[in-house]
Amino acid sequence: MSSPELLLSNQLCFLVHRLDRLINARYKPLLSALGLTYPQYLAMLALWERQELGVGELCEILDLDTGTVSPLLKRMESLGFVERQRRSDDERAVTVRLSEAGRALEEKARTVPGALASCLLRSEAEYGELKALLSGLIERLDERACGESGL
Amino acid sequence: MSSPELLLSNQLCFLVHRLDRLINARYKPLLSALGLTYPQYLAMLALWERQELGVGELCEILDLDTGTVSPLLKRMESLGFVERQRRSDDERAVTVRLSEAGRALEEKARTVPGALASCLLRSEAEYGELKALLSGLIERLDERACGESGL
DNA sequence: CGCAATAATGTAGTACGCAATATAAACTAC
């Protein structure tokens, strides 16, 4: 029989993975009412915040590869939420801007986070605690390989 | 400008999503040394625990669709880690069993969770706290649609 | 003019959810 460290129910990774998929499933009906998928919603959050972004900037914000973001933006453009334009002063770069429809969507999206929070959270304090905990874990993993090659 | 509830950095969903992908990335090199992907590893954890499972049981344990698990098992079978056999007493059902190679892999996998934990966690207490917190959130989302249909 | 840097695109493999299908078992009606 398995030793306790290999029990599925003891794996934090499994809990995080499961929670991520459950959250995703909760968002899905709310977002499909807006015409967005979950990753598209995250990209829209970034754009509502900044209005205009380079593709590279968006990749950094979302921590995604350009190979992921490029087709994502292509779909969002064909849906009419964003416009892409190659920069005239640097022909390598592409600027992503909200369209009118994309800006209009922000108003409709305003109720979305609250709907999820009411499912997930019991108090403002819990929100803060969770945010701090998750941010801490992310920071530890993001920095560098832990044991290896110290610093 | 965005209202605070739409700020990307304030979204727990984004933090969970990001953490999940970071964990996944950390596991990848460890698991590819075993010849497994991350979801395959989770399936193996379940099998090491139970030796023999129906496809449906595995779907429930992992909380995955049969449409996800079926091709996953097909790949794992072609890799030689599991065997699938239609049950004689119920031709609808398929039983999944570990192969010899699959059983042998457990020994090599024993060091994997600890490697991640040393990256992620600072203490045993933190592990317990996180496990309780995440489990609680999962339970809330798993139960049913929150506001809807009372009860 | 080459060479390196940066950004965008393309490709292959895996994963996930949903819908449709095939087959088998169980249940209902008469």
Added chain:
DNA sequence: GTAGTTTATATTGCGTACTACATTATTGCG
């Protein structure tokens, strides 16, 4: 008790997404 319906189980197909790797295009520097 058999015919027809319903339920259960697994597989397949489709659309979207993420990752790693390779390729292409533009720019800036030596």
